[in-house]
Amino acid sequence: MFNSTGNNFGAGSIQFKDFQAENYVVLNAxxxxxxxxxxxxAADVLEIYVPDLSIxxxxxxxxxxxxxxxxxxxSYTWNNDGGTAVKSWIKDKNTICIEKLTNFDEKVExxxxxxxxxxxxxxSGSTTKGTRTRxxxxxxxxxxxWSSDTFCVIFEHWVFLHMQFSSCSxxxxxxxxxxxxxxxxxxxxxxxxxxxxSNQYNPSxxxxxxxxxxxxxxxxxxxxxxxxSTGYEPFIFAFLVRDGEEANxxxx
Amino acid sequence: xxxxxxxxxxxTDDQMRAWERLAEHTSGQSVFGQAAQLTGINLYVRLNVNxxxxxxxxxxxxxxxxxxxxxxxxxxxxxTPKTAVIKGIIHETGLKLVxxxxxxxxxxxxxxxxxxxxxxxxxxxxxxxxxxxxLYFKTIGVKPVVGEKIFVEMYWLDPVSGFTGQTTYDSKVCxxxxxxxxxxYVKRNKITMADLKPExxxxxxxxxFSTGAPxxxxxxxxxxxxxxxxxxAYLEDELPADCIGTSMALARxxxxxxxxxxxxxxxxxxxxxxxxxxxxxxxxRGGYYVKPTxxxxxxxxx
Numbered sequence: 001m002f003n004s005t006g007n008n009f010g011a012g013s014i015q016f017k018d019f020q021a022e023n024y025v026v027l028n029a030x031x032x033x034x035x036x037x038x039x040x041x042a043a044d045v046l047e048i049y050v051p052d053l054s055i056x057x058x059x060x061x062x063x064x065x066x067x068x069x070x071x072x073x074x075s076y077t078w079n080n081d082g083g084t085a086v087k088s089w090i091k092d093k094n095t096i097c098i099e100k101l102t103n104f105d106e107k108v109e110x111x112x113x114x115x116x117x118x119x120x121x122x123x124s125g126s127t128t129k130g131t132r133t134r135x136x137x138x139x140x141x142x143x144x145x146w147s148s149d150t151f152c153v154i155f156e157h158w159v160f161l162h163m164q165f166s167s168c169s170x171x172x173x174x175x176x177x178x179x180x181x182x183x184x185x186x187x188x189x190x191x192x193x194x195x196x197x198s199n200q201y202n203p204s205x206x207x208x209x210x211x212x213x214x215x216x217x218x219x220x221x222x223x224x225x226x227x228x229s230t231g232y233e234p235f236i237f238a239f240l241v242r243d244g245e246e247a248n249x250x251x252x
Numbered sequence: 253x254x255x256x257x258x259x260x261x262x263x264t265d266d267q268m269r270a271w272e273r274l275a276e277h278t279s280g281q282s283v284f285g286q287a288a289q290l291t292g293i294n295l296y297v298r299l300n301v302n303x304x305x306x307x308x309x310x311x312x313x314x315x316x317x318x319x320x321x322x323x324x325x326x327x328x329x330x331x332t333p334k335t336a337v338i339k340g341i342i343h344e345t346g347l348k349l350v351x352x353x354x355x356x357x358x359x360x361x362x363x364x365x366x367x368x369x370x371x372x373x374x375x376x377x378x379x380x381x382x383x384x385x386x387l388y389f390k391t392i393g394v395k396p397v398v399g400e401k402i403f404v405e406m407y408w409l410d411p412v413s414g415f416t417g418q419t420t421y422d423s424k425v426c427x428x429x430x431x432x433x434x435x436x437y438v439k440r441n442k443i444t445m446a447d448l449k450p451e452x453x454x455x456x457x458x459x460x461f462s463t464g465a466p467x468x469x470x471x472x473x474x475x476x477x478x479x480x481x482x483x484x485a486y487l488e489d490e491l492p493a494d495c496i497g498t499s500m501a502l503a504r505x506x507x508x509x510x511x512x513x514x515x516x517x518x519x520x521x522x523x524x525x526x527x528x529x530x531x532x533x534x535x536x537r538g539g540y541y542v543k544p545t546x547x548x549x550x551x552x553x554x
Binding site: 021059061062083116120124132160164198204206232234239 | 343345378440441460461462463465467468497500503504510512513515519537540541548549552
């Protein structure tokens, strides 16, 4: 775990969970900023300044940019929260860069989720392989259904997670969701962006809903309004640091 | 160059004086790889030719000072009929590498650097490699032939100021792949457009296995095909056994319609098939499917 030493877009201090190896870094952070602030407006690339990382540059990875967009009609709130992937890379030992995507700068607030693996290239070894583990999503009363591409790849210090929603029983559509994640490590605690769903007021992107994973339990309190639209396939894609084995700068 | 020369006349008197002053300090110094007496217009044209070559606009105000650039430091130049690559380059942040190469000459020719042409007007090294293979074939038009000598010049270019470093000269007799491997050449495990058959459904392809970690690094633009939410990249050669498997990576739309910027996830199958050859299939999974889409970043391999 470490804190940022600054940034160029007015976000305040950012706390990171990390696993740092000689040839890659896995970072987790969630932070927000107001896109109308002067620092953000002046930046070409978003930069987060951090204490020494184990690598002095990385190839490009993906992080998730999200925003809130709600419309209130008498007793009903139309949820058009949205989000998409933006590029991120480590520029030097002390600087994490994030692509500035200006398409949503009129929104009140942006939230970025860094749940990313920052690789280095031209290493002496080739890619190694992990093992795909199917996540056994269970509930006392089953109302959530998931695609067969709901799986994880578990490593000692971090885990890769991909979840893909299939359907939900009609009567639970607007209820808070909860499901046990069998085979998934219990030492992961993270808010995760759940991207997908038709976004009527922001048609250039999918919808965004917030999910949470803790102690092997998946929860999602509410979904954006077009969440289960056909063809919009809500999914979660994240590299997550494991708390129990967090290395805090130790080399693997 | 004529356009740049003509544009000098449009500068203000102050701007011209600044170029003259800088030229006085530049003359006699090896800031362009050779000692030279320069006038203001000479310097203006030289720097701006370099800048425009690197894709920058014309600089009207003279740089405040002369900028000394480092030499190109590298391990080795490898030339085979299939490969032209400079390996082990020490990365210089913010600088671009200019490489000039000749067509194959008789092995007995001792000086053929006057026959070089620009292969790349300014590229960043790719994690210590400068792979000229595709650019060489594209520029020279023929592949190197075993036994012929290729002459190479290279130098760093600062795209902001237009200054260049000292030229490094090298030459190499083209050898067979087998001889290069016996001599220590290790091919980087990476797939680019140069490795693909033309019927592939991708317009850009960079699939890099050299992470030394359980991920592949992707930067590929998928065009899609037929009515299937996937794109195939057909390879000329087989993939090494350790590259065979399945991956999952993040993607973002590049279209201009609905969900133009939609985040997506892609499952990627890497296989050698005795039935339909070697291919990499990028198959859409999460998010709204968009054509074209850029699949980028690390994809877990299992």
